Amino acid sequence: MGQKIVIDPxxxxxxxxxxxxxxxxxxxxxxARFHVTExxxxxxxxxxxxxxxxxGITARICGICPVSHLLASAKAGDCILAVTIPxxxxxxxxxxxxxxxxxxxxxxxxxxxxxxxxxxMDSDPQHRNIFGLMAAFPELARGGIRLRxxxxxxxxxxxxxxxxxxxxxPGGVREPLSETGRHDIREGLPEAYSTVHTALEQFKQxxxxxxxxxxxxxxxxxLFMGLVTPDGQWEHYDGNLRVVDSAGNVIADxxxxxxxxxxxxxxxxxxxxxxxxxxxxxxxxxxxxHCRLDNxxxxxxxxxxxxxxxRFGTPLADQELREFHDRGNGTxxxxxxxxxxxxxxILGALEHIEQMMDDPDLLSTHLRANAxxxxxxxxGVSEAPRGTLFHHYQVDESGLMQRLNLIIAxxxxxxxxxxxxxxxxxxxIHGSDIPEGMLNRVEAGIRAFDPxxxxxxxxxxxxxxxxxxxxxxxxxxxxxxxx
Amino acid sequence: MxxxxxxxxxxxxxxxxxxxxxxxxxxxxxxIPTLCYLEGISEVGACRLCLVExxxxxxxxxxxVTKVAEGMSVRTQSDRLQKYRRLIIEMLFAEGNHICAVxxxxxxxxxxxxxxxxxxxxxxxxxxxxNRLVDLSHDRFGMDHNRCVLCTRxxxxxxxxxxxxIWDMAGRGTRSQVITDLNQPWGTSPTCTSCGKCVAACPxxxxxxxxxxxxxxxxxxxxxxxxxxxxQNHQWQF
Ligand code: SF4
Ligand code: FES
Numbered sequence: 001m002g003q004k005i006v007i008d009p010x011x012x013x014x015x016x017x018x019x020x021x022x023x024x025x026x027x028x029x030x031x032a033r034f035h036v037t038e039x040x041x042x043x044x045x046x047x048x049x050x051x052x053x054x055x056g057i058t059a060r061i062c063g064i065c066p067v068s069h070l071l072a073s074a075k076a077g078d079c080i081l082a083v084t085i086p087x088x089x090x091x092x093x094x095x096x097x098x099x100x101x102x103x104x105x106x107x108x109x110x111x112x113x114x115x116x117x118x119x120x121m122d123s124d125p126q127h128r129n130i131f132g133l134m135a136a137f138p139e140l141a142r143g144g145i146r147l148r149x150x151x152x153x154x155x156x157x158x159x160x161x162x163x164x165x166x167x168x169x170p171g172g173v174r175e176p177l178s179e180t181g182r183h184d185i186r187e188g189l190p191e192a193y194s195t196v197h198t199a200l201e202q203f204k205q206x207x208x209x210x211x212x213x214x215x216x217x218x219x220x221x222x223l224f225m226g227l228v229t230p231d232g233q234w235e236h237y238d239g240n241l242r243v244v245d246s247a248g249n250v251i252a253d254x255x256x257x258x259x260x261x262x263x264x265x266x267x268x269x270x271x272x273x274x275x276x277x278x279x280x281x282x283x284x285x286x287x288x289x290h291c292r293l294d295n296x297x298x299x300x301x302x303x304x305x306x307x308x309x310x311r312f313g314t315p316l317a318d319q320e321l322r323e324f325h326d327r328g329n330g331t332x333x334x335x336x337x338x339x340x341x342x343x344x345x346i347l348g349a350l351e352h353i354e355q356m357m358d359d360p361d362l363l364s365t366h367l368r369a370n371a372x373x374x375x376x377x378x379x380g381v382s383e384a385p386r387g388t389l390f391h392h393y394q395v396d397e398s399g400l401m402q403r404l405n406l407i408i409a410x411x412x413x414x415x416x417x418x419x420x421x422x423x424x425x426x427x428x429i430h431g432s433d434i435p436e437g438m439l440n441r442v443e444a445g446i447r448a449f450d451p452x453x454x455x456x457x458x459x460x461x462x463x464x465x466x467x468x469x470x471x472x473x474x475x476x477x478x479x480x481x482x483x
Numbered sequence: 484m485x486x487x488x489x490x491x492x493x494x495x496x497x498x499x500x501x502x503x504x505x506x507x508x509x510x511x512x513x514x515i516p517t518l519c520y521l522e523g524i525s526e527v528g529a530c531r532l533c534l535v536e537x538x539x540x541x542x543x544x545x546x547x548v549t550k551v552a553e554g555m556s557v558r559t560q561s562d563r564l565q566k567y568r569r570l571i572i573e574m575l576f577a578e579g580n581h582i583c584a585v586x587x588x589x590x591x592x593x594x595x596x597x598x599x600x601x602x603x604x605x606x607x608x609x610x611x612x613x614n615r616l617v618d619l620s621h622d623r624f625g626m627d628h629n630r631c632v633l634c635t636r637x638x639x640x641x642x643x644x645x646x647x648x649i650w651d652m653a654g655r656g657t658r659s660q661v662i663t664d665l666n667q668p669w670g671t672s673p674t675c676t677s678c679g680k681c682v683a684a685c686p687x688x689x690x691x692x693x694x695x696x697x698x699x700x701x702x703x704x705x706x707x708x709x710x711x712x713x714x715q716n717h718q719w720q721f
Contacts, residue, residue: 050619050627056585056697164584166697174696370694372622398619398670399693 003027019421019442027431032421033271034414034446043404051077051373051399056166058391058406063163064107067100067155068384070168071237072391077170079258079378080395081371088364089172094237095356096158096168097382098349101236102192103151104385105302105342108450109199110144113339116444117206121213122437140202143195147346150188154353157181172368182357189354196346200320203340207327210336216427217445218335218420221246223279223298225412226305227257227383234309234317234348236383242308243279243298248331252281257381260390264407265296277412285415297415300387301449302341307331314355317348335420338448373399384409386450410451420445489555504546504557505533515559516568516597519634520547521684523711524643530634532568532597535559543567569601577608578657580615580629581687587700588688594632595687613657620670623693624682628660631689637661637681644710649674650681683707 003023024030042061049057055073059066071093078085115128118137127135134141152162158177159165167174177185207214227235228242241255243263255263267276267284278284278296285295298304306325312318324344328337356362373395380391387409394403424445428438485500491508498507503526508515518530528548535546538556543564546557558564575581575594583589615628638650638661649672653662663669682690683704691700713719 048617050617050625050693052694052696053585053587060585166585169696174699372693400617400619 019446021421021425021429021442023429023431029422029425029429032418032425032442034417034421043406046401046404049401051080051393051395051401052170054391054393054401054404055168055170056164059164059166061406061408065100065104065384065386066164067096067159067168068382068389069391070165071097071382072380072384072389074168074170074173075380075382076378076391076393077380078172078369079380080373080375080393080399081170081369082374083171083369083371085172085369086364086366088176088361089367090237091356091359091361092158092173092176092367093168095177095353095362096155097237098353099151099154099158101151101349101383101385102346103148103155104450105346106144106148106151108385108447109339109342109346110141110148112450113444113447114140114144116440116447117203117210117339121441121444122435125436125440128440140195140198143191143198147192147195150192153188154185157184169368171370174367176364176367177362179363182362185353186357189350192350193347196343196350200343200347203343207340213441213444214334214336216424217441217448218416218423219333220416220419220423221333222416222419223251223282223296224304224307224331225279225298225300226308226388227381228309229313230254232310233313234305234311236305241381241388244308244331246331246333248307257388257390258379260379260381260392260407264390264412266407266411274414275407275411276414277407278415297419298412299335299416300409300412301338302345302385303332303335303338304387305383306341306344312344312348314348314351317344317351320344320347335416335445335448338450342450373397386410387412410449413449413451417446417449417451420449487551487553487555489551489553489557491557492559498551500551502551504535504544504549504551504555507551508546508557508559513559515546516600517547518593518597518632518686519636521636521640521707523707523714524636524639524684527635527639530571530632532571534564534567536561536564565601568597569603572598572601572603573606573608575632576603576606577610578613579631580612585697586630586688587691587695587697588630588702589698591698591701592688593686611657615660618663618669619693620668621672621675621677621693622670623677624669624679625691625693625695626661626663626669627689627691629689630687631661632687633659633661634686635661636684636686637690640680640684640707644707645676645678645680647674647676647678680707 004020006018006020020033021029022031042058046054046057054077055070058069058073061069111130115130115133119128119132130141155165156162158175159167223243223245225241225243227239229235229239241257242250243252244250252263263280264277265280265284267278269276279298280296282296285297306321312321321344324332324340377394382389389409390407392405393401396402421442424442428441486497487500488495488497491511491513494511494513496507496511505515505517505520515535516532518532519527520533526547528545531545533546534543536558537544581594583595586592618626635652638652641650642648649663650661652659653666654660664672664674669675682692683702684707688700
């Protein structure tokens, strides 16, 4: 008699999702799926709005990474105005994106995942949250919270507010950095460095303890995609796309993100609101072909970015990057290493910020190119904390939105997340007797990707977990609630 | 010029006989909320936000179109008035598509300010979500009917101050809307002088400067005030 286990909602992720696990007659996992149960509809209700409003509207997609949407949207706008924005505006946008990467990664690592990593996957779920972390590791928790605050404050210094600043606009940005703002950033850097160094040390020690998780949390071959500079360096705002396979071979390079439709296909499945993008040349993997190496499943985000780049471009992060690649034997295929990659990216982002601080352009007042509608279509791409983000707009002659297509990072990781859930479930779940810690591992596997399904955070881990066991006929056999 | 004495909110006030209650109150530093009223153009008493209570009358009276009278006793604040004013604002929010967070006039909008002043923390009426259009055909300005509260200020400034009268009302009931010339795209209007007075006069983000992003649409009224002053003080009589 087959069974079905439902984890609904999945906790400590951004948004609403559930996981179903199907058991076969012998109680072994036959399949597992990650369902995104929320529907937003931005692509429809933005139709008919002026292009100029798009950064402000699309930033509202998310409260964690509004800056990513703001930037991708403003870039799509630049394209439609057919302007090259002032250099100072580019630098300021880069600064804000770096700050965004820091704050979002800090949230993912310290608030959402550190409770699993430091308190233990099997620890009491009552305390397996940021508050439990504060009690057990006060210094680290405090540092993590302050690190996120540091990133948020840079965003506020530039955009006037921490969340949803309407600062990047088609043609440039609205305000420069102030002299006092620059001073504040400089002041905050030493503490931020020290937090990330401590976290990196601690994480590396944990790697032994979590060997089993590292091997099973989404550890499989797939493609990886991310932006790199023309010479292959880590990139987050401009550049071209590179795709590597799990053996480290560059299978496509210098892809122009504006032509994403040539190499990215978007599939839909009836059981999830989240689309399933795939690398078009290798095709969409059918559910029976997940294990084949030559399908178009790819991963984006911190792990992918570190896999596609050859260098970080800053001394400390480059050192860490070498160690990261050594530990993963070149291309790192375990999604458990997303956490590790996040910490290295925070370090590199801090270094990049530090390097920028003396640049007088940050205080420039020439920040905005004024132009009308000069092109009817534009694509804006940037690296959001969770991966490559595409905004593709079509407007009419007067600048009213006709069509938009958004490809978000979490969507691109959708295939890999489903694969991860199946892998973990197969490894840790045998029969219908399921210890809570096992379920948490399934969730933690998803959390490694830091999926962002909407603008809601459940950072305190207080959402109840609902588990249902179904037999093959769909009859409810057992029900457990975790408060 | 006869002078009338009256009481507004327990304050003894004297006002010129042709003045309205709103003008008299404003001169005495008493605030009455308004929306369709704009100093220097004719009053139409359309929005009803300025309703006040007058002793001896069971009706409520719009202060912007009610003349002062000898011995009048007026209340501008009461629970009843507060309730009606809030309801009016709620109706305006429910009837259009006002999304302050992403609006060009966020932070510079009279409708939003009124909602805040009146403590409108939520709307108790059902939102209508009408399907309205945005007109970006003019090369400098834009018109978003979603945000229009039909105050007709644009119509009046254009007619009375600019003398162009490109704006007017069309339709009835929920289909009412402001139109340019013969209900054609603004950019094709042969009578529009592109003076921008309607842009300045609009209380919301309905009429805006093209290229404005969230919160950038500041209503710069100095030009309107300059013309109104010049007229009132007869500076242009040759
Ligand atoms: S466009 Fe503005 S000024 Fe004209 S009626 Fe509508 S809200 Fe009033
Ligand atoms: S201000 Fe008096 S009715 Fe509108």
